[in-house]
Amino acid sequence: MSDSLYALVGVTKRYGPRTVLAVDELTIRRGEVLALVGPSGAGKSTLLRLLNFLETVTTGALAFDGRPIAGGDDAPLCALRRVTTVFQRPVLLRGTVAENVAFGLKLRGQRDGGAVGRILEEVGLAHLAGTAARTLSGGEAQRVALARALVLRPDVLLLDEPTANLDPVNVALMERSVARLNREQGTTVVFVTHNLFQARRMGQRVALLLDGRLVEMAEAERFFEHPQDSRTAAFVRGEMIY
């Protein structure tokens, strides 16, 4: 079994005349936690939408688990099922918090077996289990979206600014839950964050996207302490001018 789970070569993504992503080469290792950082509009969410096969590459090749994958409507179900995404603006369903968290399990024909209760407990939402999901605060809704993903114990978890609306206690809870899934299940995690402290805490490797290009990708310590690219150095110092 190869060490690489995703391999992107010469990938571009265009919307109309605009190329929003142009990645020469990117390999994501099986079981790693990769932090994706970069300014607003850099293409981070777009990259996640390629990694979850929602969108197709405009040019280039994307392989998942050694197999070339066509995204969009042609994405194979077996690949789709292995990847779970928590979107930047998660949409909750009608019904209770518990029903929302149980939804993905049901869709996959899996039994709950107490997993929903356990995950709600873990992310501090047990007291809201019976509450209508649509009435939740922004931070509560974000935690439900995360719980809904975690309960599936996916092979790959893609998180788009998963803690943007959370207070510090809940940030810590979420980071712990994600780290635990990675450790216990070997889940590959790719997460987008604007919080460089979080990138450093959680990311085993960190990648910087600028204007759709992958500027640098390195082990977290090296990325922050010994960046190879002057733009990375400026970005981690908070001195980048966009």
Ligand SMILES: Nc1ncnc2c1ncn2[C@@H]1O[C@H](COP(=O)(O)OP(=O)(O)OP(=O)(O)O)[C@@H](O)[C@H]1O
């Ligand atoms: N469906 C689309 N159609 C046209 N342009 C798009 C589409 N999706 C994204 N873009 C453009 O692509 C660029 C990258 O967007 P993306 O959402 O990937 O950025 P991001 O790095 O996630 O930014 P943020 O940190 O603000 O979430 C943006 O300029 C955006 O306007």
Ligand SMILES: [Mg+2]
């Ligand atoms: Mg985004």
